Amino acid sequence: HVEMKDGRVEKITADRMISAVGVQGNIEGLGLEALGVKTDRGCVVIDGYGKTNVPGIYAIGDVAGPPMLAHKAEHEGVVCIEKIADFPGVHATDKLKIPGCTYCNPQVASVGLTEAKAKAEGWDIRVGRFQFAANGKAIALGEDQGFIKTIFDKKTGQLLGAHMVGAEVTELIQGFVVAMNLETTEEELMHTIFPHPTLSEMMKESVLDAYGRALNA
Known part of the structure; x- marks a missing residue:
């Protein structure tokens, strides 16, 4: 009723x-x-x-x-x-650096600006995407459905936002939260070594994709 x-x-x-x-x-x-x-x-x-x-x-x-x-x-x-x-x-x-996590299946996590919001605010952006299906750890876990999306300021390389859907993304998002708080650029993320095989490798791949340099797309 x-x-x-x-x-x-x-x-x-x-x-x-x-x-x-x-x-x-x-x-x-x-x-x-x-x-x-x-x-x-x-x-x-x-x-x-x-x-x-x-x-x-x-x-x-x-x-x-x-x-x-x-x-x-x-x-x-x-x-x-x-x-x-x-x-x-x-x-x-800074509310833009507060991670949002939804504990559903698949999990959803985000921080910072969305692509649409960044465009609306006048940012000239680069956007990177990487699918779970191209990640060895995700395949081994039987969790190969999902993606990671990163948004950068084209001029400075500033990380404006990151958005994820898939297994354990509520854990992965904190990496981007730390990066944003440290004002990390795309260059620093590209030169960061991520362990293999891990889901976290997709974070770097998404950054690389924004600049046309993805290794495992």
């Missing part, structure tokens, strides 16, 4: 059901309006350190907006407290 927004109740008969209602931060009844804390579409507006527009009030996690992920909330908490404590060297949270 499903109750609709207008109060109607509908009956649905099915063998299986998936509940995918999404996540929403709970900011109701906290007195934010009375304090003048700025909100936007049900989320508290913060800067990269968790600071709101009201001095002394900070927010992290789901109430502070998307992406609503546990690792994002944990990192925001550390950055927020370090900023409050005036910890030396604290860096603001």
Whole structure:
């Protein structure tokens, strides 16, 4: 029995059901309006350190907006407290460098800009792709369906984004997250030695493909 927004109740008969209602931060009844804390579409507006527009009030996690992920909330908490404590060297949270992982089958993982978003923002880009079917480890595991896609700024070689679908990509994505945080270029990734046989080799192959140099395509 499903109750609709207008109060109607509908009956649905099915063998299986998936509940995918999404996540929403709970900011109701906290007195934010009375304090003048700025909100936007049900989320508290913060800067990269968790600071709101009201001095002394900070927010992290789901109430502070998307992406609503546990690792994002944990990192925001550390950055927020370090900023409050005036910890030396604290860096603001950069949402573009937060990995997104979907634990389905096949797995999905990404970080940074999509190809469409990069184009929309005016980047002149190079795009590399590599299929799981051309990777020995993936074939040996019986997991040869999937791909890795990398997006670079054509002028500087800056890694703008990486997107993956396939076995264990929720583990592999962190390699690109580290690379983006270190401001790694395509040249540095090309000269990095990846162990063989591993799924991670596909990461390098995708980079090579963006520059027309893939070895095992």
